[in-house]
Amino acid sequence: MHNRIDRENLEKEALASYAMLSCNTRGRKLKEKENVYRSVYQRDRDRIIHATAFRRLEYKTQVFVNHEADYYRTRLTHSIEVAQIARTIARALRLNEDLAEAISLAHDIGHTPFGHSGEEALHQIMKDKGGFEHNKQGLRVVDQLEYKYFDFPGLNLTYEVREGIIKHKTSYDNPVADTKGFVKDEYPTLEARIVNYADEIAYNNHDLDDGLKGNFISIEDLYNNVYMIKEYWDYLKEKYENKDNELILKKLIRNLIGKQITDVIEETERNIKVLNIKTIKDVRKTDGIVSFSNKMVEKQKELKKYLYENLYKHHKVVKMSNRAKRIIRGLFEAYMEDINQLPPQFKRRIDKDNVERIVCDYIAGMTDRYSQDEYTRLYLPYAKI
Numbered sequence: 539m540h541n542r543i544d545r546e547n548l549e550k551e552a553l554a555s556y557a558m559l560s561c562n563t564r565g566r567k568l569k570e571k572e573n574v575y576r577s578v579y580q581r582d583r584d585r586i587i588h589a590t591a592f593r594r595l596e597y598k599t600q601v602f603v604n605h606e607a608d609y610y611r612t613r614l615t616h617s618i619e620v621a622q623i624a625r626t627i628a629r630a631l632r633l634n635e636d637l638a639e640a641i642s643l644a645h646d647i648g649h650t651p652f653g654h655s656g657e658e659a660l661h662q663i664m665k666d667k668g669g670f671e672h673n674k675q676g677l678r679v680v681d682q683l684e685y686k687y688f689d690f691p692g693l694n695l696t697y698e699v700r701e702g703i704i705k706h707k708t709s710y711d712n713p714v715a716d717t718k719g720f721v722k723d724e725y726p727t728l729e730a731r732i733v734n735y736a737d738e739i740a741y742n743n744h745d746l747d748d749g750l751k752g753n754f755i756s757i758e759d760l761y762n763n764v765y766m767i768k769e770y771w772d773y774l775k776e777k778y779e780n781k782d783n784e785l786i787l788k789k790l791i792r793n794l795i796g797k798q799i800t801d802v803i804e805e806t807e808r809n810i811k812v813l814n815i816k817t818i819k820d821v822r823k824t825d826g827i828v829s830f831s832n833k834m835v836e837k838q839k840e841l842k843k844y845l846y847e848n849l850y851k852h853h854k855v856v857k858m859s860n861r862a863k864r865i866i867r868g869l870f871e872a873y874m875e876d877i878n879q880l881p882p883q884f885k886r887r888i889d890k891d892n893v894e895r896i897v898c899d900y901i902a903g904m905t906d907r908y909s910q911d912e913y914t915r916l917y918l919p920y921a922k923i
Contacts (some may be wrong), residue, residue, distance in 0.1 A: 556671035556815050558727040564697035567681070567719075568690045578696050579636035581663050585693045586644045589686075591679045592617075595646060599862075601855065610748050611659050613646050613653075615742060620645065624736035628729060630803045631810075638736075640695075641702030644734055648676030648703075650902045651909045652862030655737040659866035660898055667894045675902055676703045683899060685883070698748040701729035708738050709842065724822050731828040732802070739798045742841060747791045749849040757787060762845050766837040770794065801834040812909035825855065854915060865913045866901060872916045873897045879916070 546561040553559065560577035581833050586592055595614035611619075620644035628638040649672045651658030660670040677700060681692040698721075704717055705726045725731075749755040760767040770793050774786050808830045809815075813824055821827065830838065849855065873879055879895060884900050891899075905914065915923055 540568045541575050542573060542577055545575075545580075549577075551632065552632065553634060555803055556728060556799050556810070556817055556821050557633045558698055558729055558818060560634065560636065561870045562818070566694045566696055568694050570689075570694065577636055579634060579640050579699065582693075582695045582699045583636060583640040583643060584598070585695065586640060586647065586680070588686050589647065589680070589693060589902060591642065591684060592902065594905050595649070597859075597907050598646075598649055598651055598668060599656075599906055600741070601653065601748060601850070610752070613649055617646055619740045619744060620736045623739055623795070623846060624729075624733050626799055627736060627803055627806075628733045628735065631728070631732070631806060632728075633729050633732065637698055637702075638732055639919065640699045641706075641733045642733060642736060644680065644695075644699065644703050645706050645737060646672065648672040648674070648679050648902065650675075650866070651906045652859070652866070655859040655862040655900075656866050659863040660870075663867065663870050664894060664898055665893065667898075670898060670902070672902075673704050673706050675899075676706075677901075678899070683903070697725055698730070701726050702733060706737070707734050708741075712743075712818050721822075725825055727818070728821055728828060729808075732806075735802050735830070738838075739795060739802075742838065742845065743791055743795050743798075745845060745849060746841070747795075749845070750787060753850045754854065755848050757783075758846065759848070760886050764841050766794070766841055769893065770797075772893060777841050797829070798834065798838075801831050802828065805829050805831045807833075862906075864907055868913055868917060869904075869909060870897055873900070 546559070549557075549561070560579050563578050566578075572578060576584070584669060590616075596612055598613040600611040600613055600616050621639045622636040624642045625635045627633075628635045650660055650670075654658075657670060664670045679692070679694050680700065680703065684692050684861050701720055705802050746755075746760075750757060750760075757767075757771070761771055762768075767790070770790055771786075774789055774793070778786055778789070779789070791919065809827050809829060813820075813827060815821060815824060815827060874893070874897060877885065877888070877897075880897070880900060884896050887896050901909065
């Protein structure tokens with residue numbers, strides 16, 4: 539039989555000296571008796587998976603609204619893909635896979651319906667009331683808004699997982715300056731930082747994949763404008779010259795992901811040696827440990843620029859984005875006009891938070907589908923309530 543203490547001892551033997559051991563956690567906001575068999579980070583992961591907000595990610599937009607086609611990524615499938623990439627990197631670097639997985643699964647748990655369009659709309663609405671940022675909202679979800687336990691609000695996750703949520707950073711995620719409850723001017727664990735890179739690898743390549751499948755962009759145009767695509771496409775077409783183009787495209791996406799994962803593993807390993815990282819204390823005081831190589835950074839810049847100009851600014855995507863913002867604004871105005879339209883569990887919080895924040899919480903927790911249906915119920919006279 540293998541229990542939690544055995545697991546902790548295995549971590550001490552198998553993981554690197556700079557990995558975050560579960561036995562060294564800074565703990566939970568409220569002290570609990572820990573599970574007999576699961577480590578603290580395994581328990582956090584399981585709490586996240588069973589959270590209502592996590593399940594709702596299935597119907598929240600990544601780039602394309604879910605109902606447009608069955609095969610587009612959602613926030614849920616994206617989070618699972620990030621976790622898979624992060625575990626691969628963590629294992630190669632002898633870091634704590636359970637911690638990396640838990641942070642990965644929770645990194646988008648505070649996202650609004652309609653992806654970044656919904657976030658932008660709520661931030662604009664809330665600009666004079668503290669704004670809206672999905673890392674901060676994610677922490678709010680796991681600390682306060684989930685309602686599952688008798689003894690505490692939220693999920694009562696460990697410090698390191700909560701830190702990974704609030705300090706998550708990519709090209710599209712900028713942590714807020716307000717990190718109350720966390721040590722100031724301290725860098726997060728390496729496990730949290732590899733999630734940042736796993737997220738970038740996942741969304742760049744899977745947005746590319748969805749864009750190609752949906753005919754928003756073409757392989758011919760990519761070939762002529764993105765060197766990394768041309769480089770791998772030429773190699774694959776020569777190697778598999780008699781194979782179906784669709785299968786070659788799938789192989790292309792896998793190759794792109796694989797090359798970027800390998801690059802971040804090898805570059806991070808070099809950085810650890812150069813920076814003489816030996817302990818978790820070294821990790822906490824040192825920036826720039828996890829990174830891509832300079833060559834990969836340049837290749838990615840070109841790909842990101844192409845995606846921004848040709849996919850994210852595609853006229854159909856812009857239409858979806860603007861429609862989403864109108865829905866979010868309309869919902870907010872309707873609830874603010876009469877707070878009694880909110881469900882009872884949100885109305886009960888009026889004495890704890892300002893009304894605008896409560897309405898914001900309610901809208902942020904909606905799925906794309908529910909928000910559209912709710913908009914119809916609130917504004918169309920013949921819609922069923």
